[in-house]
Amino acid sequence: xxxxxxxxxxxxxxxxxxxxxxxxxxxxxxxxxxxxxxxxxxxxxxxxxxxxxxxxxxxxxxxxxxxxxxxxxxxxxxxxxxxxxxxxxxxxxxxxxxxxxxxxxxxxxxxxxxxxxxxxxxxxxxxxxxxxxxxxxx
Numbered sequence: 001x002x003x004x005x006x007x008x009x010x011x012x013x014x015x016x017x018x019x020x021x022x023x024x025x026x027x028x029x030x031x032x033x034x035x036x037x038x039x040x041x042x043x044x045x046x047x048x049x050x051x052x053x054x055x056x057x058x059x060x061x062x063x064x065x066x067x068x069x070x071x072x073x074x075x076x077x078x079x080x081x082x083x084x085x086x087x088x089x090x091x092x093x094x095x096x097x098x099x100x101x102x103x104x105x106x107x108x109x110x111x112x113x114x115x116x117x118x119x120x121x122x123x124x125x126x127x128x129x130x131x132x133x134x135x136x137x138x
Contacts, residue, residue: 002084006040010091016100024101032097044088051078051085 002010014035016024024030036044055075059065079089088094 002043002087003039006043007087009037009040010087010093012093013096014093016097021101030101035093035097044085047082047084048078051082 014032016032020030020032052075055078079086
């Protein structure tokens with residue numbers, strides 16, 4: 001269960017500066033530091049790590065996997081299976097960053113959880129324009 005302080009942080013806004021928006025519009029990517037507190041990062045590192053470890057046990061047998069799948073184990077859409085991860089992925093904080101960087105036309109896609117995935121056949125629509133969220137001062 002998510003602590004109240006973590007839930008409040010997910011619901012809070014993270015305003016982008018005018019310089020960040022201009023940089024994103026020009027270079028098509030943006031690295032943002034300190035988007036989440038250490039407690040939020042620690043919580044989700046543990047939660048997502050546990051879910052990945054659980055899903056990693058479910059991999060198909062090697063004889064039914066192609067060469068790529070034998071080399072890489074991919075785990076998609078954890079937000080569909082875990083409510084806590086869903087709260088992070090669809091948080092007001094992350095949505096606000098995406099809308100602020102991309103412009104208001106994206107706003108219509110953000111409130112509908114499946115819209116971004118359907119739009120790009122299983123790939124997040126914002127993946128073509130990355131926004132990197134760095135922990136701490138990295």
